[in-house]
Amino acid sequence: MTPAQAIIEVRGLRNQFGAQVVHENLDLDVRRGEIIGVVGGSGSGKSVLMRSIIGLNRPAAGSVRLLGIDVLRASDAQRMQVEQRCGVLFQNGALFSSLTVADNVMAPMREHFRLPLPLMQRFAALKLALAGLPPNAGDKFPAQLSGGMVKRAALARALALDPDLLFLDEPTAGLDPIGAAAFDQLLLTLRDSLGLTVFLITHDLDTLYTICDRVAVLSQKRVLACGTLAEVECHDDAWVREYFQGPRGRSALLAARRDRSPTAHAAGGA
Numbered sequence: 001m002t003p004a005q006a007i008i009e010v011r012g013l014r015n016q017f018g019a020q021v022v023h024e025n026l027d028l029d030v031r032r033g034e035i036i037g038v039v040g041g042s043g044s045g046k047s048v049l050m051r052s053i054i055g056l057n058r059p060a061a062g063s064v065r066l067l068g069i070d071v072l073r074a075s076d077a078q079r080m081q082v083e084q085r086c087g088v089l090f091q092n093g094a095l096f097s098s099l100t101v102a103d104n105v106m107a108p109m110r111e112h113f114r115l116p117l118p119l120m121q122r123f124a125a126l127k128l129a130l131a132g133l134p135p136n137a138g139d140k141f142p143a144q145l146s147g148g149m150v151k152r153a154a155l156a157r158a159l160a161l162d163p164d165l166l167f168l169d170e171p172t173a174g175l176d177p178i179g180a181a182a183f184d185q186l187l188l189t190l191r192d193s194l195g196l197t198v199f200l201i202t203h204d205l206d207t208l209y210t211i212c213d214r215v216a217v218l219s220q221k222r223v224l225a226c227g228t229l230a231e232v233e234c235h236d237d238a239w240v241r242e243y244f245q246g247p248r249g250r251s252a253l254l255a256a257r258r259d260r261s262p263t264a265h266a267a268g269g270a
Helices: 046-053 076-084 101-112 117-130 135-139 147-158 177-194 205-211 238-245 247-260 262-269
Strands: 006-017 020-031 035-040 061-066 086-089 165-169 197-201 214-219 222-227
Touching (some): 006 046, 020 214, 020 222, 035 046, 046 061, 046 197, 086 147, 101 135, 117 135, 117 147, 177 205
Parallel strands (some): 035 197
Antiparallel strands (some): 006 061
């Protein structure tokens, strides 16, 4: 893969907290325009990897290039430039509970730009609509929203600055199957219409089989396997086999094949 194709380049990453080494010599490339799913067992460091890429965690060793910029050696101006081109949805939404949903969406605008309030309000309403929320959602506080609406509000905030890169940490966790499937389809629509690159941490097999172009498996402190689902699910690692070839993995694969079949599309268009 050439540098022009890779929007994220991680090389030799080492993350360590005290005596605990989370990552050792970890390499990963993310291609422009793809949705890459990041999976791994509990404690494999999925969220730590994401935080290292976006600059919230400084690794003990290695390099991270994001949008062509070395984030570990970047100047303050370069870091600001990268921040403006990245949107992040943290676990459980992480909305500011004392702010309305609209004010949450406007928070990145206030941080990075000096815009008139009416213009920010119009932008916030647009982002909320893109995330599939009704017009009156902006006046509500996070505590007044359902779990699915919180995820969509957090997505609207992640889209606030029209990012090139979208980082999502377990976006469908806690959602019912219908809500999770709707969120998956929303991500596909946004990726295709806005030209986003999506770094997606998930344990949801339905999400992996429905929307991900490639999957990276974190295990043994590194990226153990990275490729299409067809490539990764055949890996000889015991955890990978159990995860992808177990009952839930087989069920997700059959559901994805059924949804992509001509018969299903014909039924959907009837």
